[in-house]
Amino acid sequence: MTMIQDLLDDKTMDFLRDRFGIIGESDIMRDIMLQLLKVAPTDLTVLITGETGTGKEVFAHAIHGLSERSTQPFISVNCGAIPETLLESELFGHERGAFTGAVEQRKGFFEVAHKGTIFLDEIGEMPIATQVKLLRILESGEFSRIGSSEVRKVNVRVITATNRDMEYEVRNGRFRQDLYFRLNSFQLRLPPLRRHRDDIPLLAEYYASRIAKKNRFSYRGFTDEALGYLTGLSWPGNVRELRNVIETVTTLEHGKQITESMLSQQIQDHGGNHGTIPSEQSIMLSSQGYNSAAQLPQESDIVFRTLLEMKNELIEIKRAMAAIFEKTAQLEMQAQRAAEQSITEFPVISNHSLPFPDEYSSDTMFNLEEMEKQLIQSALTKYAGNRRMAAKVLGISERTLYRKITDYQLTDSSS
Known part of the structure; x- marks a missing residue:
């Protein structure tokens, strides 16, 4: 029996498996588990590295779950899945009117995660401009919402993850060296299967x-x-x-x-x-x-x-594209059915009803994009610019609605 096996008993391994789904009896996985158990109770910033699919988010959950912050929020953010133009707003929040489409004040993920943990996956995808703000919040806990000069303060533990070679990214100017040093207080390297x-x-x-x-x-x-x-x-x-x-x-x-x-x-x-x-x-x-x-x-x-x-x-990527095409096909079928009927009210979505724009009738030819634009504007008008209610009645996420408002340059009907 090796020293690693001596240090990690069966009871602890069963706990990690049952609570977090972390499994393995090999020396390399036992070593990872020991590192996890050592760093979790601290408040160190952790960088989890490893190939795609090695379980980085699973370990992030475990770090949070084994810490003193376990009863507080755990917020997971995929930096690569949010458009660069929206990432800063999503992380740090914005004030009403800060930019086109900002129809209401909104807290960012860091505020929501106050006293808890925020997990920034695919941190290597973060734009340089946003990296500056992240560095500030790591050093002082301070930040400002977009459109506000008020300095706010949060107490958040930061865990990040990437499948990139971050030292290579730093050398090529795509990632700030000072931020990398801050994020890399403790690195947990997950092995490929x-x-x-x-x-x-x-x-x-x-x-x-x-x-x-x-x-x-x-x-x-x-x-x-x-x-x-x-x-x-x-x-x-x-x-x-x-x-x-x-x-x-x-x-x-x-x-x-x-x-x-x-x-x-x-x-x-x-x-x-x-x-x-x-x-x-x-x-x-x-x-x-x-x-x-x-x-x-x-x-x-x-x-x-x-x-x-x-x-x-x-x-x-292929799977994501297939999902997009499937969604598009569903929308086209909805549009076709709408054109074949004499529509005075949009079909019920999420237990709400939404008036169909008056300028469209069953014998009017229209394209899908214009239909979507008018439906979104109708929803905003009906709910006096309340983005959350509009998104709910449309059956889409608030983030998607915000992007559509920006794309179509729609206005807040309440202002």
Whole structure:
């Protein structure tokens, strides 16, 4: 038994698994767990690094949950998912009239997270201008809303995460060095799944039994061949990809013991070699005279990992685009139905009704964009510029409504 195993008993590991879904018995994962247990009770700023899908947000939740701030808010923000023009407003808030579309005063995520923890995922995507404000709040806890000179103060623990090489970003001028030093008070490096393959059977069993319990169907485990097959894959999408595969197969094959053929079919159905890149790696290794990945020079290993990350990101982009196209198709069908009927009132959405603009009738030709614009303006008029109520009646998020108001240059009907 190693020193790491001595320091981390089974009871603690069971707690981390049951409370946060952190699983692993390999030395590399035990070491990560020990680091987690040491840094969580402190108030240090933590930078979590690792490839896409390694569980960075899971560990951020655990850091918060094991801290003295655990009863206070935990706010998660994906900096890469918010347009640059909106990110500063979302983080620090704005006053009414601060810019076009700012129809009401709004608190930012930092104010909402007061006394708790804010998790800034994909921190490497943050624009330089916003980085300046973040540095100030880290150093003094002070900030100002957009459109206000009033200095406000918050008490927030900051956890950030990235799959980028931040030192490389600093050298190339895309990230402030002083901010990087502040964020990197403590760095938690999460390993890719291929670096702790021994944990794959544990993870597979955990995700399969969890989805079966959640959906109340029987689960008969994996064959030895199935677990061996899973352990032999490269998993470029890491734990997230493994979880998706296991949950899908367990659901489709519920009541049966999961076999290697079931798993291989599922992986083929979702992209052929998706998650199984040994053939590509083998070609690269043999062409350079190496017998294993361990013999690769460090630079080649970095290139290979970068390619894997790019492949996974492309898959995520495809999924996002598919969701957008599906939503667009739904909107077009709604528009068609609206044109075929004599509409005097927009269909009920979220248990509210919204008057359809008078200038449109069943025999009027119009495009989807103009229809959307008029519906948003009608909602703002009906609720006297109350953005929250307008968003609710339209069935969209307040953030989406704000973006639409800006895009269409709409006005607040209450002013």
